[in-house]
Amino acid sequence: MTQQVQKKQSLMKAPLLEVKELSKHFVVSTNLFGKPKESVKAVNGVNLSLKKGETLGIVGESGCGKSTMGNTILRLIEPTKGSIFFEGQDVLNMTSTQLQKMRKEVQMIFQDPFSSLNPRMRVFDIIAEPLRTHKAAVGKELQQRVYELLNLVGLDHSQANRFPHQFSGGQRQRIGIARAIALKPKLIVCDEPVSALDVSIQAQILNLLLELKEKLQLTLIFIGHGIPAVKYISDRIAVMYMGEIVEMADKESLFANTRHPYTQGLISAVPIPDPSLREVSEQVILEKDLPDQRNLPKGCSFYSRCPFATEKCKGQKPELKANEEGHLVACHYPLHA
């Protein structure tokens, strides 16, 4: 094997994105001397890696740190600790040229298609903006590219001169997606892209993302409240609880062999659209609300709500560990062991 082939092969095997011990702590109050007194550990020591072409779903209750994690990976906010590698390059120590290149290759799609588009800009300019900023196309070519993008997301180029308010929620999300794929990115972080949409439109957008992923060989991080939608679109799913990943596995394994008590509670709470399964599905496991995030317990973060907690869980933090199948869980007494 030539050196070049070897290098190529190792690049292909290397993860597209690697996140190591990533933390983001928000200081919420300071003492007399301006030193942090209280902080929210929004993201707390997260490790993950993403292969090219895969879709990683992130689920967990409101406030568990999903968006903060996404924003930190994109460097929209600076992490408190940890490191991020994109195609093997250290994202937190990039030169400005490197950073600019990465900003082209990593894009984001937001939840609220209403507020994430500039209301005073025409759709053409909204989609053309990233192409202009990165000098990717001008003139006739730019126009052609924008029309192509509109076409890709299922809109017509006759709609290019309209303003965002002239579109429905689903159409606005399509515009947001067209903008995100304009620069042919490698990775897209989707933060609740379908949560604000009607059920029939959610399915359109999920299918559009799946189709574009195939066509453009995208890698996706898909953050969502709606567990059924995350299951539909993802290959692998990470379950977050209070800033930590408590379970991560291929989606089939996550649902068939759920190992963390929190994941079990979360899944059992999802209402099943089949009334004949009513009796089977009627069990609430998670009775309590989320505890205060400013006072994280010393041991397992799920201790206060866990039906299986013991003294050991109170004092000792479980580490995220894999079984033979690579199914990761952070629990002293995993289910289906």
Add this chain to the structure above:
Amino acid sequence: MTENLLEVKNLHTHFFTENGVIPSVNGVSFSVKKGEVIGIVGESGCGKSVTSLSILQLINKPGKIVEGEIRFHEKDLTTFSEKEIRKIRGNKISMIFQEPLTSLNPVFTIGHQISEAIRLHQDVDKKEAKQRSISLLRKVGMANPERQYHAFPHLLSGGMRQRVMIAMALSCNPELLIADEPTTALDVTIQKQILKLMKNLSNELNTSIILITHDLGVIAEMVDRVVVMYGGEIVEENDVYSLFENPKHPYTKGLLNSTPKIHQLKEKLQSIEGNVPTPDQLPSGCNFQDRCPFAMDKCRELSPNLVASTDGSSVRCWLHQEKEVVNV
């Protein structure tokens, strides 16, 4: 047959705006029996909230009920004076909304607000009202209700606030509870608790419930009968088991097929093409024609009626206008 507690008959509610008339609700009819849980499902803007606000006579200018009756215990609420309706609202019929924070007053403690609600409709003194409020808070699962009585709304989590709203809605033992997306803003874990609470209460006190949601999972777990709305009209009504097993209207079918399911292996989700229409741009003929895979010429010319079939279902579609039917 048990008598109907509520009968909505041919309700039309329109908004008379500067830019023209918005026909939000057009000829909606359904009924609710004592102790029955009815679900109303449909996409954003189809008229679910306007229907429920119409029941309580809460439609303000520029909106107006232009036609129809709301019969509660056989009396037509649309003919009630504001004074008469106040005796019903919050008392015999109460309502909970999606966002509890906007429905609670931030400057008063939750205990104060529940006590006031009780004293508005019942002749009890302050002490008695406080006692009842605390026992209501306990009933809706608030830990330490004596202390929580003095809490201000913004200090509570979303789930806790929704419990307070339920406590307030139940303070006068209503016969009918209208819940408009009561759990949409909550996590599934908290949603589960709130839904269970509502279900237990309806079983225990025989309260009728109208539950409005866009989540077919919530419908499947909670209700006895389902009303499916589209573009300001009812397009299908049936008991919950039959509706999920044998949906008849193309829109209902589309809705079921576009809902991802965690208990099933992945099949490709079928989406409904096109966009959700707004009431001012509804076509003539069937409202669903632009998105319907079965649309025929007839659908573009004539609006189908909601037709009741002998099996207890009603459908508004030219494909389901069987012979042995009764017009409603």
